[in-house]
Amino acid sequence: MARQERAIRTRRTILEAAAAVFDERGYTSATIGEILDRAGVTKGALYFHFGSKEELAVGVFEEQLSIALPPQSSKLQELVDSGLVLARRLRSEPLVRASVGLALDQGAMDLDRTMAFGMWFDQNVQRLAEAKAQGELLPHVDVAETAELLVGSFSGVQLLSQLRCQRQDLERRVVVLFEHFLPSIAVPAVLARLDISAERAERVLAEGREQVGAVPAQASPGAVRASSAT
Amino acid sequence: MARQERAIRTRRTILEAAAAVFDERGYTSATIGEILDRAGVTKGALYFHFGSKEELAVGVFEEQLSIALPPQSSKLQELVDSGLVLARRLRSEPLVRASVGLALDQGAMDLDRTMAFGMWFDQNVQRLAEAKAQGELLPHVDVAETAELLVGSFSGVQLLSQLRCQRQDLERRVVVLFEHFLPSIAVPAVLARLDISAERAERVLAEGREQVGAVPAQASPGAVRASSAT
Structure with missing residues (x-):
């Protein structure tokens, strides 16, 4: 090895x-x-x-965020993909689940939990800013407010899904979230072309894994940093 | 007395x-x-x-939900009002804050916390169903899905506001939530007439208090039940 x-x-x-x-x-x-x-x-x-x-x-x-997804011409599609894939991984990867548990652990007084949300917020801001630059967003959209709302809403939606049914319906709930949000931020021509189906997560993850297989060091920024220090 | x-x-x-x-x-x-x-x-x-x-x-x-708000001709306006007022009360009433803390207390294994969300969900379903019957909702809206999304999103939004700034900006965040949601569920003529401002909560609460002063027994379903048993 x-x-x-x-x-x-x-x-x-x-x-x-x-x-x-x-x-x-x-x-x-x-x-x-x-x-x-x-x-x-x-x-x-x-x-x-x-x-x-x-x-x-x-x-x-970082593990929650550091996953290579196939790039899309629409940055809003990338935003949707990252949400759907996070929902899928929350169901299947204990490490991602632990990441959310840690961010929501009210007993962890000595840990700056805002950091976890901050990193996720930054990632959403970046995607939304790129979408805006490409003309995918309606003119009134405030990128920071929308990114913060997305982080908060997703957190609550996954929490309720966990409480109701151990997250078994999480992908469906995230689809419903995007269906309610996107018409308020996307220009119609982009909205009409977005794929917001629950089955998409699996497909996108598989594509991402193939790309990662080809260039392993790109899998995770954290992993890259640690290994390049070797 | x-x-x-x-x-x-x-x-x-x-x-x-x-x-x-x-x-x-x-x-x-x-x-x-x-x-x-x-x-x-x-x-x-x-x-x-x-x-x-x-x-x-x-x-x-129950305390979180049992508050008399002035009735509105638009049921969507009542939905908005209940969200804005909950945000306001979360900042000012320790009992309402404790109610949310209890619902999110992951250590309370012997308490059916889904009940808390269930009661809130039921209240939203009822308002949305009335809105639908009055022709305020777009035809595709699934009342149950939208109600559940609203409960989940609000929970997460308040959690993030608590973490970021002790809920000081909660009303503003709830306004942003409604601004993103309502265009996907309301018919345009209703949407254009909705008042979704952060200042509205205070006004609505004051009006509600006046009505409660006139008919005290209507203040809280729980109080009514308990006192009529006396």
């Missing part, structure tokens, strides 16, 4: 262990020692990738 | 005490004994109004 690939795997193992421990014990009670035990790696390996418990939390947050 | 009025006040005192104890200790750890101490009422008085800890939680939930 190449050295870079090994570093990426170790980093992922540590993050998964940290996510599981945060999930079970809460961020405040969790210790680095427990995460080491769970991951089965040396202290040196952990501190090579993450300098502190907070950096581990940031790593878990 | 009339007997009915006294019963309403006692009930309110008990609910405020319960809300404070749930807020500080979490629902699971809170005991009836602590709530009695805090309220300064007898065990008999508490059990006259509430049969169990769970009934106290239901009472706290």
